[in-house]
Amino acid sequence: MTTTTAPTPTLPADWRDFVALTKPKVMRLVVFTGLCGMLAAPVSLHPVLAFTAILCIALGAGAAGALNQWYEADIDALMKRTAARPLPAGRMDRESALQFGIGLSVFSVLLMGLATNWFAAFILAGSILFYVLVYTVWLKRRTPQNIVIGGAAGAFPPLIGWAAATGTADPLPLLLFALVFLWTPPHFWALSLFVRSDYARAGVPMLPVVAGARHTRVQILLYTLPMAAAAVAPWPLGLAGALYGAAAVAFSLVFLLLAVRVFANRATEPAGMKPEKQLFAFSILYLFVLFGFLVADKVLLA
Missing domain, CATH: 1.10.357.140 (UbiA prenyltransferase)
Known part of the structure; x- marks a missing residue:
């Protein structure tokens, strides 16, 4: 290196x-x-x-x-x-x-x-x-x-x-831990796809550098599925109310749609990676919204 x-x-x-x-x-x-x-x-x-x-x-x-x-x-x-x-x-x-x-x-x-x-x-x-x-x-x-x-x-x-x-550490915060843990790979891999030349120059073995853009896009989609499940899970488990549940379902579907668009993209240069940039930007909003609705849900139920 x-x-x-x-x-x-x-x-x-x-x-x-x-x-x-x-x-x-x-x-x-x-x-x-x-x-x-x-x-x-x-x-x-x-x-x-x-x-x-x-x-x-x-x-x-x-x-x-x-x-x-x-x-x-x-x-x-x-x-x-x-x-x-x-x-x-x-x-x-x-x-x-x-x-x-x-x-x-x-x-x-x-x-x-x-x-x-x-x-x-x-x-x-x-x-x-x-x-x-x-x-x-x-x-x-x-x-x-x-x-x-x-x-x-x-x-x-x-x-x-x-x-x-x-x-203590209870089921809800453990699910939130799982949500952020599973969110991290698609979030950072979306970024690394359009800045992979930087990682390659520095010798950092990010997934797009060592496995290519196609494999990275597949992994983004695969990680999005359990991430969405972890996001929605507090609602059916009775750990959060319908307000949070509706937000989790709606925003997870948008995240999944963006991940599918990334999966379908064939661009190899940053100029053609608009879906990746959109997913990266939305992924940040996604966590802010879900955690915000979690607190709002608790306030309304209190």
């Missing part, structure tokens, strides 16, 4: 570079699913404690993002969509990123344990370690199944939010 050494920083990093290390765009969905997991729980936290728990989820996600960028500075420098990040762009040294990531990790876990309970703190710690050690260090550069197994890291927030409120 070709590697590139990040340029030596010529200016001290400012606060915006440290914010960029936390991957704030990714963090929005993490925080939202964690918040919805907490609000859907049968136990209500004091507003100050609830805010603290969500802050801990955000800080933990930011810590994982910082450590991911610390470890992947070499391949980030080779990809167009990541070359402007603080480390490959030379605005920050790797030691600062490492210390920042470790410090945020420890602080977020300790604060979660002290503010809510140690079970939630344990899951938060596990999510950080899973993202950094299992996905980033072990899987990402070694196997095209990286995003399948590594997707568990992004599925923890609703479970953490629920655990912060209840101190």
